[in-house]
Amino acid sequence: MKILVCISNVPDTTTKIKLTGDQSAVDLANAQWIINPWDELALTRALELKEASAGKIDKVTVITVGDKNAEPTIRKALAIGADDAIRVDAAPADAFAVAYEVSEAAKAENFDIILCGIESSDYNGSAMGGMLSEFLGLPSVSSVSKLEIEGDQVKVNREIPGGNELVEPETPFVAIVQKGIAKEPRIPSMRGIMMARKKPLNVVAPAGATALTEFVAYQPPQPKAACKMIAAENVGELVELLHNEAKII
Amino acid sequence: MNFEFTEEQIMIKQAARDFAKKLETDVIERDYKAEFPTHQIKELSELGFLGMMIDPKYGGGGMDSLSYVMALEEISKVDSSVAVIMSVHNSLVTYGIEKYGTEFQKEKYLPIMVTGEKIGAFLLSEPEAGSDATSQKTLAEDKGDHYLLNGTKNWITNAHCADVYIVIAQTHPEKKHHGINALIVDKNTPGISLGPHEDKMGMRSSDTHSVMFTDVKVPKENRIGEDGFGFKFAMKALEAGRIGIAAQALGIAAGAYERSLQYSKERKAFGKLISQHQAIAFKLADMAVKIENARNLVHKAAWLKDTGKDFSLIGSMAKLYAADIAMEVSTEAVQIHGGYGYVKEYHVERLMREAKLTQIYEGTSEIQKVVISRRILMD
Structure with a gap:
């Protein structure tokens, strides 16, 4: 059995967001790059499953679409414990392009379970996993918060409003995972870090997907207005401000 | 000159930072109760930090000293008790065995020490021999095939x-420090007893005791180096140890600074953030400069060690400077926090208590000045 984990290379979630002068892009010149937190949890779960599988799961592969700058993030995934990695050498233009590139690169290997984080912490599109399963012609399960393998049966827990849905999908399938899939991300060990450069990182040429999305402009959120304090006895003033200034009633 | 870190070094620093984040959850309580970080040390060893610089052929990580000091800095930002356990184990004990031990000693001890299965301690100080390490009273009498240890550390x-203890003891008192030996001693050897847990000012969750030896038999094969090499061995091990303690002091300073910076951007006084008051902003600027200087010294010392050059002078400078600024920066951090700084919840009072020890152990600040002045006057 083989597991593929799709990882996004995203700016650290503590990065201060700045826009370029013309507001056409996010200025990430000084950003630290990390594995998208949901993908990191997916990877952790994949490794837990492999370790508990008594050799049934041969390997865990990670894949990302990105240029050479994404390699430190990929090597961190290898240091954490992935067996090998694929980098599709293209800019991750949009969810459609990324999903297509991943599907093309993954086809040949016939992975049994493909894990994707529910969203990436940069653009939060939540679209890639569903598109990927469509391109691969595989079923997908979304909002997966638990994934177990019992014997030959995969058991998946989906969080739905008001409860949980238990699904027993046939492999191969795509699982779009969310928080809860693993307790916490793993810290790479010294041995893992040392081994990371020795593990295969296969760079493949892109299949040539065209992005369907165009980013027109970015706008920073409006700065928070100062809080206005109104004395309890001046209810009239409060109503007037809510009507005419805040315009919410 | 190259100030760029390698990808691995950055990854190690990040791993240490992620580990340190977990220490934060109970560091105040452990300090208060003087409770040993048992499961934290287990995780530290699982991550490989307890053997990170040891040759992979003994199961170590084979990392350089620069990676090591970067990791120690990150851990010390949060919890110096964990950092000192790691520092003594790595820089004094496993380093000492790997660098000066026999192949038999390396194969016997290193593989079980890099996994953290066995932790190391370094026994040099005595009730009447701290900075004056030549006045060792603990005796290691030569009994032919073994040494007989008697004394108190x-x-x-x-x-x-x-x-695993490395015990420094006197075999030939007439030869003064040339008669001292360094012995590897298994703690469960009959005749070893421990004094009570020291109730310390800081680093309270690391365990500190006196150790008594009464007719403890140590096989000859456990001696490190030639007969009489012990004092030189101790000085060499401490030279390396200093870089670790310098990194620890740097981490304490950096931790106190980072907390102060954050606090100054949240706390308001006189209608504006305290960071906008020059009195606070200038304190932060002074802290930042001192930390940058200390970091450069610590990294240079590690680089000298990694490239096989003499690191004793810069190592002493790094230890002296980092320990002194750790004290200064952590004291100012308490001042910036005001009343909040004086209570435990905000961490900085603990960092200040921890900083004090870095000026004392593994060579006091005064001893560092002896080392430095001798060197600069000799050259």
């Missing part, structure tokens, strides 16, 4: 949790 970090 004081202020021993890891005394309780460790299984």
Whole structure:
């Protein structure tokens, strides 16, 4: 059995967001790059499953679409414990392009379970996993918060409003995972870090997907207005401000 | 000159930072109760930090000293008790065995020490021999095939949790420091007893005891180096140890600074953030400069060690400077926090208590000045 984990290379979630002068892009010149937190949890779960599988799961592969700058993030995934990695050498233009590139690169290997984080912490599109399963012609399960393998049966827990849905999908399938899939991300060990450069990182040429999305402009959120304090006895003033200034009633 | 870190070094720093984040959850409580970080040390060893610089052929990580000091800095930002356990184990004990031990000693001890299965302690200080390490009273009498150890060692970090002791003791008192030997001693050897847990000012969750030896038999094969090499061995091990303690002091300073910076951007006084008051902003600027200087010294010392050059002078400078600025920066951090700084919840009072020890152990600040002045006057 083989597991593929799709990882996004995203700016650290503590990065201060700045826009370029013309507001056409996010200025990430000084950003630290990390594995998208949901993908990191997916990877952790994949490794837990492999370790508990008594050799049934041969390997865990990670894949990302990105240029050479994404390699430190990929090597961190290898240091954490992935067996090998694929980098599709293209800019991750949009969810459609990324999903297509991943599907093309993954086809040949016939992975049994493909894990994707529910969203990436940069653009939060939540679209890639569903598109990927469509391109691969595989079923997908979304909002997966638990994934177990019992014997030959995969058991998946989906969080739905008001409860949980238990699904027993046939492999191969795509699982779009969310928080809860693993307790916490793993810290790479010294041995893992040392081994990371020795593990295969296969760079493949892109299949040539065209992005369907165009980013027109970015706008920073409006700065928070100062809080206005109104004395309890001046209810009239409060109503007037809510009507005419805040315009919410 | 190249100030760029490698990808691995950055990854190690990040791993240490992620580990340190977990220490934060109970560091105040452990300090208060003087409770040993048992499961934290287990995780530290699982991550490979307890053997990170040891040759992979003994199961170590084969990392350089620069990676090591970067990791120690990150851990010390949060919890110096964990950092000192790691520092003594790595820089004094496993380093000492790997660098000066026989192949038999390396194969016997290193593989079980890099996994953290056995922790190391370094027993040099005595009730009447601290900075004056030549005045060793502990005796290691030569009995042919073994040494017979008698005496008392004081202020021993890891005394309780460790299984592998390196004991410095006098064999030939007439030869003064040329008669001293360094012996590897298994803690469970009959005749070893521990004094009570020292109730310390800071680093309270590391275990510190005095250790008494009464007719303890140590096989000859456990001696490190030639007969009489012990004092030189201790000085060499401490030279390396200093870089670790310098990194620890740097981490304390950096931790206190980072907390102050954050706090100054949240706390308001006189209608504006305290960071907008020059009195606070200038304190932060002074802290930042001192930390940058200390970091450069610590990294240079590690680089000298990694490239096989003499690191004793810069190592002493790094230890002296980092320890002194750790004290200054952590004291100012308490001042910036005001009343909040004086209570435990905000961490900085603990960092200040921890900083004090870095000026004392593994060579006091005054001893560093002896080392430095001798060197600069000699050259």
